[in-house]
Amino acid sequence: MTGAKPCSLAFFRNPFFVMGLVLFMYAVKAAVKITLGSSINSPMIEGDGFHNLADILEALAVMAVIYVSKLPSSDEYPFGRKNIEFFASLAIGIGLLALSLQFASRSIGGMLFYFPTLDQAVRSVLPLPAHEPLVMDPGTFPVVLGISLVSVVLSVVVSRYQIAVGRSSGHASLVADGEETASDSRIEFVTLGGILAEYAFDAPYLEYPLGLLVAFLIARTGWELFSRAWKVLLQHSLGAERETEIRKLCLMVPGVVDLASLKTFQVGQTAVVMVTVVTRRGSGPTAFMKYGLEHIVQSYLLGDEFKECELSVKFQKPSPERYRVAYAVSMGESHQVTVAASLRGASHLVICDV
Amino acid sequence: MQLNSVSVYFEDTITGEASLSYAADLAARLGAHLKVIVLTDSRREARLPGKIDARASLCRRVETAVALKTGLKPLTQFSIVCSDLASEHCERPAEPGGILVSRLDPLTQTLAHHSRVVPVIASYDEMSVCGRCASGPVLIPFGDEESGLHGAAVGLPLARYLGLPVVFYHTTWKDESVASENAMDHMCQAARGILDRLVSRACPGGVAHRLVIETADDVVEGMLHCAMREQASMIVLARGPRTGLGSYVSQSLAQSPIPVVVAPGALLPEGGVS
Numbered sequence: 122m123t124g125a126k127p128c129s130l131a132f133f134r135n136p137f138f139v140m141g142l143v144l145f146m147y148a149v150k151a152a153v154k155i156t157l158g159s160s161i162n163s164p165m166i167e168g169d170g171f172h173n174l175a176d177i178l179e180a181l182a183v184m185a186v187i188y189v190s191k192l193p194s195s196d197e198y199p200f201g202r203k204n205i206e207f208f209a210s211l212a213i214g215i216g217l218l219a220l221s222l223q224f225a226s227r228s229i230g231g232m233l234f235y236f237p238t239l240d241q242a243v244r245s246v247l248p249l250p251a252h253e254p255l256v257m258d259p260g261t262f263p264v265v266l267g268i269s270l271v272s273v274v275l276s277v278v279v280s281r282y283q284i285a286v287g288r289s290s291g292h293a294s295l296v297a298d299g300e301e302t303a304s305d306s307r308i309e310f311v312t313l314g315g316i317l318a319e320y321a322f323d324a325p326y327l328e329y330p331l332g333l334l335v336a337f338l339i340a341r342t343g344w345e346l347f348s349r350a351w352k353v354l355l356q357h358s359l360g361a362e363r364e365t366e367i368r369k370l371c372l373m374v375p376g377v378v379d380l381a382s383l384k385t386f387q388v389g390q391t392a393v394v395m396v397t398v399v400t401r402r403g404s405g406p407t408a409f410m411k412y413g414l415e416h417i418v419q420s421y422l423l424g425d426e427f428k429e430c431e432l433s434v435k436f437q438k439p440s441p442e443r444y445r446v447a448y449a450v451s452m453g454e455s456h457q458v459t460v461a462a463s464l465r466g467a468s469h470l471v472i473c474d475v
Numbered sequence: 476m477q478l479n480s481v482s483v484y485f486e487d488t489i490t491g492e493a494s495l496s497y498a499a500d501l502a503a504r505l506g507a508h509l510k511v512i513v514l515t516d517s518r519r520e521a522r523l524p525g526k527i528d529a530r531a532s533l534c535r536r537v538e539t540a541v542a543l544k545t546g547l548k549p550l551t552q553f554s555i556v557c558s559d560l561a562s563e564h565c566e567r568p569a570e571p572g573g574i575l576v577s578r579l580d581p582l583t584q585t586l587a588h589h590s591r592v593v594p595v596i597a598s599y600d601e602m603s604v605c606g607r608c609a610s611g612p613v614l615i616p617f618g619d620e621e622s623g624l625h626g627a628a629v630g631l632p633l634a635r636y637l638g639l640p641v642v643f644y645h646t647t648w649k650d651e652s653v654a655s656e657n658a659m660d661h662m663c664q665a666a667r668g669i670l671d672r673l674v675s676r677a678c679p680g681g682v683a684h685r686l687v688i689e690t691a692d693d694v695v696e697g698m699l700h701c702a703m704r705e706q707a708s709m710i711v712l713a714r715g716p717r718t719g720l721g722s723y724v725s726q727s728l729a730q731s732p733i734p735v736v737v738a739p740g741a742l743l744p745e746g747g748v749s
Binding site for chain 1: 489490529532599600601607608699700703704706729730731732733734
């Protein structure tokens with residue numbers, strides 16, 4: 122009995138279980154929203170349902186990516202295939218940026234609807250989408266409100282769950298998909314706000330400034346996912362701040378005279394650090410210096426962002442430190458040269474390159 | 476234990492400069508007098524004309540070099556001591572109450588093996604005592620013999636003077652009859668007795684201390700791994716009464732990146748060492 126508990130908990134942290142739950146949620150949402158939207162003639166709700174259908178395809182793609190990323194490393198793929206997750210992050214980031222643009226233009230269109238002159242002037246310059254006011258009667262209001270509310274709550278809960286499991290298991294694509302689900306919840310929240318504003322105050326326009334704010338938040342999330350994936354895929358360094366700290370930590374290890382080079386990058390959730398250490402010590406101490414370097418660098422890097430750390434250490438001797446030295450010598454009668462006892466007693470100065 | 480002087484061999488090289496810097500820093504931290512030992516050879520000097528001048532001139536040159544490199548004042552803060560390679564005195568360049576800093580591993584081993592009078596620090600390339608990590612502890616390994624106590628006799632006062640904490644390290648073989656995963660449960664009675672005595676000596680001096688007890692595969696490897704993890708400032712060891720060359724001390728001196736202090740141990744038994 123005691124052994125069963127951790128096993129069942131591990132099941133709930135399985136990325137495939139999480140994605141299965143996400144698939145189920147999107148399937149239910151899509152079916153309900155498309156059915157309701159078409160029955161009350163609401164293109165907004167129906168459109169949201171089709172968006173959920175697209176989310177199902179995205180979730181299937183994320184599951185495939187997670188499967189590939191879990192394949193073990195081999196001679197051909199020494200770091201495994203974890204970077205594939207960042208292709209998914211990159212795609213989701215681009216998708217969120219496009220979604221934010223679309224949502225922002227819809228919100229601007231909604232706001233301009235109440236200022237016809239300005240609306241006409243702006244539309245002559247910018248190709249904004251046509252404004253579609255919410256179509257709803259008092260009979261369908263409770264159903265629409267209930268479905269929107271449940272949809273928001275589901276999206277919030279599932280997105281948090283996805284992000285938490287993605288972070289703990291080190292799957293960037295799961296985190297990215299969770300962020301996407303969280304963005305969905307924000308959009309749904311704005312829709313819900315619009316429905317309530319129309320019903321309570323007969324003021325559906327309140328939805329649009331809120332929509333603009335949400336569009337900004339989605340764009341920010343999209344940019345974060347995109348830029349991080351971009352950096353990882355192009356093997357950007359771990360950043361100047363981290364490299365300065367790693368350099369400082371390496372110099373704290375006894376025997377290290379200097380660092381000849383330091384290169385860092387990220388593969389999946391693995392931080393890779395390649396360092397060339399200058400030391401005068403021989404092979405015996407360098408084995409322990411390597412241990413010390415690994416310990417100190419891993420203690421610094423391992424945490425939320427990196428699940429593993431690979432440190433490659435090379436040792437090299439310092440370059441010869443050349444200098445000159447002068448010897449005072451005295452030459453005897455038989456041309457025998459000896460080091461003079463003092464400068465006063467010297468007959469010659471011999472200058473040597475050492 | 477009084478540590479009233481710190482001695483170091485003068486060597487006009489970059490690595491010799493590191494030893495001198497380490498010794499000067501140690502002397503300053505301990506409030507001790509720095510003695511710079513100049514190796515001379517009376518047999519060679521005898522062949523030189525004006526031999527008295529030669530030695531005096533050498534000492535003056537070294538004195539100037541030390542003053543320039545350390546910023547210390549001659550006579551008041553440091554002094555030059557000649558050690559004649561041709562005399563037996565060479566093997567005992569430092570007097571009781573002093574501590575010797577030596578960069579050269581073989582020399583350190585020779586000194587530690589032949590001299591049971593002064594603690595010897597192999598400082599390697601370190602320029603100062605706490606230059607890498609300001610609060611790096613003093614690691615004092617111990618086993619089931621009194622060598623751990625001899626190490627502590629030097630390590631504990633050093634830690635107290637330097638204001639550093641102490642880590643008592645012990646690695647034990649796994650007792651197959653004991654089911655516990657806790658390494659402490661596998662310790663033999665003799666080692667437990669040594670541990671009690673070590674703790675009782677650390678407490679009155681007010682030295683902050685803690686224990687690291689594990690079941691490492693190899694004693695020296697386990698000890699050095701622990702020292703690296705703890706970012707120890709130094710490791711203090713003493714030779715056991717039954718071993719000489721090839722001992723844990725010799726292995727540590729050869730492999731440690733961290734300065735190793737070889738404390739005077741027990742007198743060698745009749746018939747030499749194993």
